[in-house]
Amino acid sequence: SSELTQPPSVSVSPGHTATITCSGDILPNKYVYWYQQKSGQAPVMVIYEDTKRPSGIPERFSGSSSGTMATLTLSGAQVEDEGDYYCYSTDSSGHHGVFGGGTKVTVL
Amino acid sequence: EVQLLESGGDLAQPGGSLRLSCAASGFTFSRYVMAWVRQAPGKGLEWVSAISGGGGSTSYADSVKGRFTISRDNSKNTLYLEMNSLRADDTGVYYCANAAGAVLFEYYFDYWGQGTVVTVSS
Numbered sequence: 001s002s003e004l005t006q007p008p009s010v011s012v013s014p015g016h017t018a019t020i021t022c023s024g025d026i027l028p029n030k031y032v033y034w035y036q037q038k039s040g041q042a043p044v045m046v047i048y049e050d051t052k053r054p055s056g057i058p059e060r061f062s063g064s065s066s067g068t069m070a071t072l073t074l075s076g077a078q079v080e081d082e083g084d085y086y087c088y089s090t091d092s093s094g095h096h097g098v099f100g101g102g103t104k105v106t107v108l
Numbered sequence: 109e110v111q112l113l114e115s116g117g118d119l120a121q122p123g124g125s126l127r128l129s130c131a132a133s134g135f136t137f138s139r140y141v142m143a144w145v146r147q148a149p150g151k152g153l154e155w156v157s158a159i160s161g162g163g164g165s166t167s168y169a170d171s172v173k174g175r176f177t178i179s180r181d182n183s184k185n186t187l188y189l190e191m192n193s194l195r196a197d198d199t200g201v202y203y204c205a206n207a208a209g210a211v212l213f214e215y216y217f218d219y220w221g222q223g224t225v226v227t228v229s230s
Contacts, residue, residue: 037153042223043153088216090214097155
């Protein structure tokens with residue numbers, strides 16, 4: 001199955017740590033990418049190739065991946081980190097993109 | 109600076125057609141896979157289609173295969189999505205995105221446009 005499963009929502013207090021999981025049978029031997037989407041805006045990549053952070057993305061964003069599970073960790077969450085987060089990879093053929101269902105992060 | 113500007117979104121009737129365009133600038137267009145990703149109102153992101161840098165390879169989500177056609181004109185730095193036999197569940201914001209590399213294999217999206225809105229309703 002070419003599906004990626006995420007929890008629908010995660011809540012975190014400011015300054016605390018939030019973790020978002022992404023699971024799927026396609027993940028072993030595949031890189032995972034994470035995108036942040038704030039309300040009314042286009043998505044922005046926050047993690048690429050499982051663990052790497054694009055320039056301009058705060059260090060509080062980190063990623064890891066093992067087996068069929070990838071994780072996005074937000075250490076010291078800020079109010080401006082609220083939004084929807086999507087994991088992404090490609091299917092076993094490598095030709096079709098696959099997004100997770102998205103996780104709404106609330107910081108309060 | 110990379111810029112992707114979508115256009116062509118409109119209100120269409122079920123069974124109708126639309127053609128979306130994405131004008132690209134700020135990078136060597138022919139060296140990048142390009143893709144369309146959509147988002148239904150209040151829903152998550154859905155990968156729709158992608159095309160290799162040279163245009164010779166394409167891929168489609170099962171939900172649009174046989175109805176949508178992706179193409180590109182590298183001389184005009186423009187990506188297209190021809191949408192036929194439109195259905196209500198095609199409604200949403202359509203984003204174009206560029207992906208690192210020209211080969212349609214294990215790609216991901218570096219930059220996104222701001223999207224164009226497609227509404228399918230009678």
